[in-house]
Amino acid sequence: MPNLSPLVAGTWRLHEQGWSAAERLRWIERCTDLGVTSFDHADLYGGYTVEALFGEALALRPALRERLQLVSKCGIRLPGHARGAARIKHYDSSAAHIRASVEHSLRALRTDRLDLLLLHRPDPLLDAAEVADAVAALQREGKILAFGVSNFGPQAFELLDAATPLVTNQIELHPLRREPLHDGTLDALQRRGRRPMVWSPLAGGRLLAGDESPAAQRVRWVLGALGAQLGVAPATVAYAWLLRHPTHPRPVVGTMREAGLQQALAALSLRLDAEAWTEIWQAGAGQEVA
Amino acid sequence: MPNLSPLVAGTWRLHEQGWSAAERLRWIERCTDLGVTSFDHADLYGGYTVEALFGEALALRPALRERLQLVSKCGIRLPGHARGAARIKHYDSSAAHIRASVEHSLRALRTDRLDLLLLHRPDPLLDAAEVADAVAALQREGKILAFGVSNFGPQAFELLDAATPLVTNQIELHPLRREPLHDGTLDALQRRGRRPMVWSPLAGGRLLAGDESPAAQRVRWVLGALGAQLGVAPATVAYAWLLRHPTHPRPVVGTMREAGLQQALAALSLRLDAEAWTEIWQAGAGQEVA
Amino acid sequence: MPNLSPLVAGTWRLHEQGWSAAERLRWIERCTDLGVTSFDHADLYGGYTVEALFGEALALRPALRERLQLVSKCGIRLPGHARGAARIKHYDSSAAHIRASVEHSLRALRTDRLDLLLLHRPDPLLDAAEVADAVAALQREGKILAFGVSNFGPQAFELLDAATPLVTNQIELHPLRREPLHDGTLDALQRRGRRPMVWSPLAGGRLLAGDESPAAQRVRWVLGALGAQLGVAPATVAYAWLLRHPTHPRPVVGTMREAGLQQALAALSLRLDAEAWTEIWQAGAGQEVA
Numbered sequence: 001m002p003n004l005s006p007l008v009a010g011t012w013r014l015h016e017q018g019w020s021a022a023e024r025l026r027w028i029e030r031c032t033d034l035g036v037t038s039f040d041h042a043d044l045y046g047g048y049t050v051e052a053l054f055g056e057a058l059a060l061r062p063a064l065r066e067r068l069q070l071v072s073k074c075g076i077r078l079p080g081h082a083r084g085a086a087r088i089k090h091y092d093s094s095a096a097h098i099r100a101s102v103e104h105s106l107r108a109l110r111t112d113r114l115d116l117l118l119l120h121r122p123d124p125l126l127d128a129a130e131v132a133d134a135v136a137a138l139q140r141e142g143k144i145l146a147f148g149v150s151n152f153g154p155q156a157f158e159l160l161d162a163a164t165p166l167v168t169n170q171i172e173l174h175p176l177r178r179e180p181l182h183d184g185t186l187d188a189l190q191r192r193g194r195r196p197m198v199w200s201p202l203a204g205g206r207l208l209a210g211d212e213s214p215a216a217q218r219v220r221w222v223l224g225a226l227g228a229q230l231g232v233a234p235a236t237v238a239y240a241w242l243l244r245h246p247t248h249p250r251p252v253v254g255t256m257r258e259a260g261l262q263q264a265l266a267a268l269s270l271r272l273d274a275e276a277w278t279e280i281w282q283a284g285a286g287q288e289v290a
Numbered sequence: 291m292p293n294l295s296p297l298v299a300g301t302w303r304l305h306e307q308g309w310s311a312a313e314r315l316r317w318i319e320r321c322t323d324l325g326v327t328s329f330d331h332a333d334l335y336g337g338y339t340v341e342a343l344f345g346e347a348l349a350l351r352p353a354l355r356e357r358l359q360l361v362s363k364c365g366i367r368l369p370g371h372a373r374g375a376a377r378i379k380h381y382d383s384s385a386a387h388i389r390a391s392v393e394h395s396l397r398a399l400r401t402d403r404l405d406l407l408l409l410h411r412p413d414p415l416l417d418a419a420e421v422a423d424a425v426a427a428l429q430r431e432g433k434i435l436a437f438g439v440s441n442f443g444p445q446a447f448e449l450l451d452a453a454t455p456l457v458t459n460q461i462e463l464h465p466l467r468r469e470p471l472h473d474g475t476l477d478a479l480q481r482r483g484r485r486p487m488v489w490s491p492l493a494g495g496r497l498l499a500g501d502e503s504p505a506a507q508r509v510r511w512v513l514g515a516l517g518a519q520l521g522v523a524p525a526t527v528a529y530a531w532l533l534r535h536p537t538h539p540r541p542v543v544g545t546m547r548e549a550g551l552q553q554a555l556a557a558l559s560l561r562l563d564a565e566a567w568t569e570i571w572q573a574g575a576g577q578e579v580a
Numbered sequence: 581m582p583n584l585s586p587l588v589a590g591t592w593r594l595h596e597q598g599w600s601a602a603e604r605l606r607w608i609e610r611c612t613d614l615g616v617t618s619f620d621h622a623d624l625y626g627g628y629t630v631e632a633l634f635g636e637a638l639a640l641r642p643a644l645r646e647r648l649q650l651v652s653k654c655g656i657r658l659p660g661h662a663r664g665a666a667r668i669k670h671y672d673s674s675a676a677h678i679r680a681s682v683e684h685s686l687r688a689l690r691t692d693r694l695d696l697l698l699l700h701r702p703d704p705l706l707d708a709a710e711v712a713d714a715v716a717a718l719q720r721e722g723k724i725l726a727f728g729v730s731n732f733g734p735q736a737f738e739l740l741d742a743a744t745p746l747v748t749n750q751i752e753l754h755p756l757r758r759e760p761l762h763d764g765t766l767d768a769l770q771r772r773g774r775r776p777m778v779w780s781p782l783a784g785g786r787l788l789a790g791d792e793s794p795a796a797q798r799v800r801w802v803l804g805a806l807g808a809q810l811g812v813a814p815a816t817v818a819y820a821w822l823l824r825h826p827t828h829p830r831p832v833v834g835t836m837r838e839a840g841l842q843q844a845l846a847a848l849s850l851r852l853d854a855e856a857w858t859e860i861w862q863a864g865a866g867q868e869v870a
Contacts, residue, residue, distance in 0.1 A: 086855060
């Protein structure tokens, strides 16, 4: 595993901020100063624009690169964009796509290497040997330092991991999506000693506001009550819920606001006990444990 | 695997009998005389009272201990009891809980060792290395002789088994709950040569009476018809259905009545053929095999 | 793996043709001349009649046997037939049934060996060691050359493969049944380097006509549009969809018409791109990929 920071900054919404390159650089620097030195990209974020916005900012202070770990993804092709070149959204885990996407990412990010490349989705046409060869070639050339996957179930993980070691599986996990706790996804990672990354740790913000489903309301109430008791924000409790897992997940923090980042960072020194953790699980599930 | 008897006596309902210690001892002796020398406990049975009721009886004739195999479980904490010390029902597979629970079980059962300790449920926060260390220490001290799990799916079983050998998985299996036959749970046990234990072999009695769902009625009818044909009780056919599985399951017999125990024992010399077995499966499933 | 042809001729409907032995021989010869030299049987096809119909034809020209690969299956027993000898449909993976079924198949097919024997369904009472012993004995005697399974999920496959190597898993796969792409069945085969066989590649013809469900209509429309664009029949596109999978599946062609066989053969030189493949997947699923 590349030496990622315990929290990873998500760039998913970077293009929505309307920031100048200098403002983007300031955000990168602020994250870095706070110890969040790893940045999570994908080729297609922002309609294939985010990597270049990031790279443009990084070009204002190239020496910063050495302090950062850059993660990107490939394997999905979107219609309506030159880089996707697709009629319909589809997966592509061919060697040609992987190489082309990585080389495009390197140019856009204005760097010579990705610290970590992830295959974005489990392609049903995945040819494990072909992917392994593509990865090995990119690693020999120094273009990627490590390789992993995202959104893989345990069987697809085992298939590809047997062909090329997967350092992580970036999964969606939060109290409203608990499946990876129970379907073997996290069991398989723990057995192999791999640390997951977690996207959407706050369910895209729905844990805190905007989702008025009974489950979301219950989770929000419990996060608020535990936060009040522990003297922290509800979001901090939500991050602590993830960090409590024995696989030591690395959450990808999607907020661009410093206050949000600070709430995530506060979770690094908060260990929930099993009972508080279960209260949150139970609020999401709408039932007590069996 | 400790040398458990082919049938295991369940103690789940021991506290409901209103028996004196002498009566409880008589029940233990009767089971033992019939070859049912293994007793299945859990820390929390009877609201954390059953182990002590059993131990009190055993103290009337301590030499009996050498003829018995004592199984207990830990890993669930219930509210409303000093020993659970919980606000809500939750799982706890921490080393501290495992040790504390085992030591409490030994005192309550008035014995120096458990022949087998089971982790009661697959805790989503299970730290396999921590559990393995706790188990190893308890085994070194002679406090537990063997270790296994209960209610684990195949992936969680594989995770923990890689850290510490699991001698069994005690699962719920009967014609109204056939999932372990098809979801990989029993496949994983057979592949590793481990014998399951089976709780609720008569679906808590619903196979015989009280459940008027179409499935239960169908199963009851088939058990009755096969029993009439074979000259045994319907319950005997239900036990034989379990014993027919190639993993050689050990049913946990919940009845405290000797007649019920005898019906279970009769199944040990009854081998159903595949067709009779399938008639029962089909009655539970409400459809023929594919 | 025995050296099966890329397409396998299904014999499922041989008894429905009303053909003389000479006509059946002509069909076998025509398949063989077109490179379809493998024939897929099961003991119970045609109510246990198809193997004998095939064998009778083969007896007209015994030397043809050396050019053929004969596959058969056992493990299901059907009521209403002397060979099934059953009150209800049930599975039987006992050594006795396997041997009896193979020996019956050899007599009916008028051959001294099966190139490949498949266990037809995952019997919940499967005893892997017993099956492995039965298979080893039949292989020693030269009665079967290779062994595999049909309709097995990944856990049951792993169980039996650990006891005796399984050269294939013959599964149902088509755009209206995509589960094996996502439930680990094909992942497990790819990881072990085993080629699946595929039954019902056209969903029993429903891909082309007769099924007016929205999903079937969508699939039919896409197969037609892609076929028109590529200058091939819709059925050819459907076969190409299967052949595109990295496990190199061998479809079992059910049609007895030469035109249908030619449409299947045309797929061997047609490689769909990932996007066209996904259009078909999407038509079956009724949604785009995640």
